[in-house]
Amino acid sequence: MAMDGIEIERLIKQAFPDAQVVVVDLKGDGDHYGARVTSGVFKGKSRIQQHKMVYDALQGQMGGALHALALETLVPK
Amino acid sequence: MTNPTAERIKEILASSDVVLFMKGVPAAPECGFSASVVQILAGLKVPFKGVNVLVDPQVREGIKAFSDWPTIPQLYVKGEFLGGADIVRAMFQEGELAVLLIDKGLLSAAI
Numbered sequence: 001m002a003m004d005g006i007e008i009e010r011l012i013k014q015a016f017p018d019a020q021v022v023v024v025d026l027k028g029d030g031d032h033y034g035a036r037v038t039s040g041v042f043k044g045k046s047r048i049q050q051h052k053m054v055y056d057a058l059q060g061q062m063g064g065a066l067h068a069l070a071l072e073t074l075v076p077k
Numbered sequence: 078m079t080n081p082t083a084e085r086i087k088e089i090l091a092s093s094d095v096v097l098f099m100k101g102v103p104a105a106p107e108c109g110f111s112a113s114v115v116q117i118l119a120g121l122k123v124p125f126k127g128v129n130v131l132v133d134p135q136v137r138e139g140i141k142a143f144s145d146w147p148t149i150p151q152l153y154v155k156g157e158f159l160g161g162a163d164i165v166r167a168m169f170q171e172g173e174l175a176v177l178l179i180d181k182g183l184l185s186a187a188i
Binding site: 047048051052055060062063064068070071072 | 109110141145146147148158160161162163164167168
């Protein structure tokens with residue numbers, strides 16, 4: 001089952017209200033997304049921790065309904 | 078209670094310095110994310126052991142629980158979880174991956 005890009009963005013923003021979120025449907029198939037998430041909450045966290053925070057925000061969809069999400073996490077400059 | 082799959086994963090990690098849990102085998106990855114990590118490791122000429130989770134459903138689920146990470150591929154160096162495809166790519170691009178492998182004595186600095 002595929003997942004809507006707007007839903008991905010909504011879940012991430014719900015978890016990190018300050019976040020800038022850019023979601024791209026990489027293949028146009030509703031199944032392979034790329035996301036760039038910029039938020040102050042990532043400050044001081046390791047990359048693994050940052051990515052886990054986003055996966056948590058997606059409420060278990062990652063690896064399930066959401067097959068592929070190329071993720072980039074950034075701290076605002 | 079011992080978890081047999083977790084024990085098996087620990088044995089696999091102990092058997093090789095660099096282990097990649099992936100979909101497919103290094104010569105024929107069956108997922109773009111797995112392929113990208115194979116390509117990076119091959120480019121660095123670092124020897125690694127590829128574990129094809131597609132032929133081992135217990136390890137496929139077990140490794141996600143082991144690292145508390147929801148996706149495959151997963152790269153381990155000296156038993157330590159390094160990250161998935163995005164993190165490995167970012168570390169490679171920043172030069173951090175080569176530095177880490179050199180620090181661990183797995184890569185010669187003279188490349």
